Amino acid sequence: MLNQTQQPSDPLPSPRQLSVAPMMDWTDRHCRYFHRLLAPNAFLYTEMVTTGALLFGDTARFLDYNPQEHPVALQLGGSDPEALSRACLAAKPWHYDELNLNVGCPSDRVQKGRFGACLMKEPGLVKECLSAMVSASDVPVTIKCRVGVDEMDSDQALIDFVGHIADSGIDALIIHARKAWLSGLSPKQNREVPDLNYARVREVVKAFPQLQIILNGGLNSVSECLSQWEVFEGLMIGRAAYQTPWLLTELSAELGHPIPPSRRWVVDEMVKYTEQHVANGGRVHEVARHMLGLFHGQPGARAWRQKLSQTMHRPEAKPQLLLDACPEPACFNPVLEDFHWPVDGSVVDG
Numbered sequence: 387m388l389n390q391t392q393q394p395s396d397p398l399p400s401p402r403q404l405s406v407a408p409m410m411d412w413t414d415r416h417c418r419y420f421h422r423l424l425a426p427n428a429f430l431y432t433e434m435v436t437t438g439a440l441l442f443g444d445t446a447r448f449l450d451y452n453p454q455e456h457p458v459a460l461q462l463g464g465s466d467p468e469a470l471s472r473a474c475l476a477a478k479p480w481h482y483d484e485l486n487l488n489v490g491c492p493s494d495r496v497q498k499g500r501f502g503a504c505l506m507k508e509p510g511l512v513k514e515c516l517s518a519m520v521s522a523s524d525v526p527v528t529i530k531c532r533v534g535v536d537e538m539d540s541d542q543a544l545i546d547f548v549g550h551i552a553d554s555g556i557d558a559l560i561i562h563a564r565k566a567w568l569s570g571l572s573p574k575q576n577r578e579v580p581d582l583n584y585a586r587v588r589e590v591v592k593a594f595p596q597l598q599i600i601l602n603g604g605l606n607s608v609s610e611c612l613s614q615w616e617v618f619e620g621l622m623i624g625r626a627a628y629q630t631p632w633l634l635t636e637l638s639a640e641l642g643h644p645i646p647p648s649r650r651w652v653v654d655e656m657v658k659y660t661e662q663h664v665a666n667g668g669r670v671h672e673v674a675r676h677m678l679g680l681f682h683g684q685p686g687a688r689a690w691r692q693k694l695s696q697t698m699h700r701p702e703a704k705p706q707l708l709l710d711a712c713p714e715p716a717c718f719n720p721v722l723e724d725f726h727w728p729v730d731g732s733v734v735d736g
């Protein structure tokens with residue numbers, strides 16, 4: 387569907403215009419369901435799942451998700467082309483919309499497994515991994531990397547890296563605009579200390595016009611995103627999406643995407659979702675913990691956070707606590723009656 391400013395001859399916008407970054411322990415399926423309500427068209431990413439966990443662990447636990455989450459990408463961590471190929475095959479019955487390779491995580495644990503950001507120093511191996519994933523899957527394959535690691539820290543080095551992998555069959559490249567230091571900095575510091583280098587990512591756009599380049603890192607406001615959309619086909623938002631989730635709704639509105647009628651409406655839908663989760667044996671806090679930032683900047687935001695934090699972990703906590711804590715009253719808007727979100731407790735379980 388065209389939005390108001392598009393001409394019929396314009397290329398269709400990328401489905402990755404707006405995406406929410408993979409974040410360990412944060413973007414689990416409850417979080418993604420919440421983000422889906424806030425941004426019905428955004429591309430969502432799972433937390434990273436290693437090939438080992440997927441092939442030798444409880445596969446369903448890692449891969450099950452709610453069908454409302456589409457479009458949703460599975461992020462894999464690994465560096466053995468054969469294992470990545472098997473992981474892609476194992477994930478096929480779950481019908482993820484994209485498979486993504488993590489070449490950006492700098493944690494010690496990940497480095498010990500020889501994957502994540504340290505792979506930027508082995509572009510030949512990355513290409514083999516991506517080619518194996520492309521051959522084993524029938525959905526787009528993408529990669530998420532950094533602008534550099536350690537001493538590999540120049541425009542040319544990044545262009546050389548991208549040049550190595552450009553013809554591996556990938557659909558898009560997500561670039562976190564901060565280099566990573568592989569020793570001396572924690573993963574958290576590696577998201578804060580190295581400077582953002584958007585200019586370097588722009589050089590990649592110029593050098594590889596045929597590749598879809600998605601910018602990630604430090605995008606926190608609508609105005610910043612509007613100026614970066616002038617250059618990049620897509621933007622990926624991480625911490626800001628989690629901590630100030632209504633930003634996703636504001637960005638969706640800028641793109642002309644459908645948006646939810648109000649924060650209160652989102653809470654109402656999340657109550658229904660949480661009821662399903664509890665009925666299936668889950669706990670309220672597993673869902674509610676992702677919603678603490680929903681009223682950020684609004685009257686009553688502090689009380690909402692406090693009430694949720696104090697009560698959601700209690701064994702007797704009920705989904706109703708979301709309504710009790712909600713600072714926004716219910717409102718009936720007949721114009722929005724059509725905006726019906728069919729809450730579906732079912733799970734894509736392969």
Ligand SMILES: Cc1cc2nc3c(=O)[nH]c(=O)nc-3n(C[C@H](O)[C@H](O)[C@H](O)COP(=O)(O)O)c2cc1C
Pocket residue numbers: 407408409410411412433434461488489490491530562577602603604605622623624625626
């Ligand atoms: C808690 C947390 C966990 C993360 N886990 C992953 C991960 O599993 N895979 C990955 O590629 N990046 C991970 N990241 C990095 C983000 O995807 C993103 O690249 C980074 O936060 C920069 O974007 P931002 O400045 O918009 O937050 C994580 C970030 C955070 C804050």
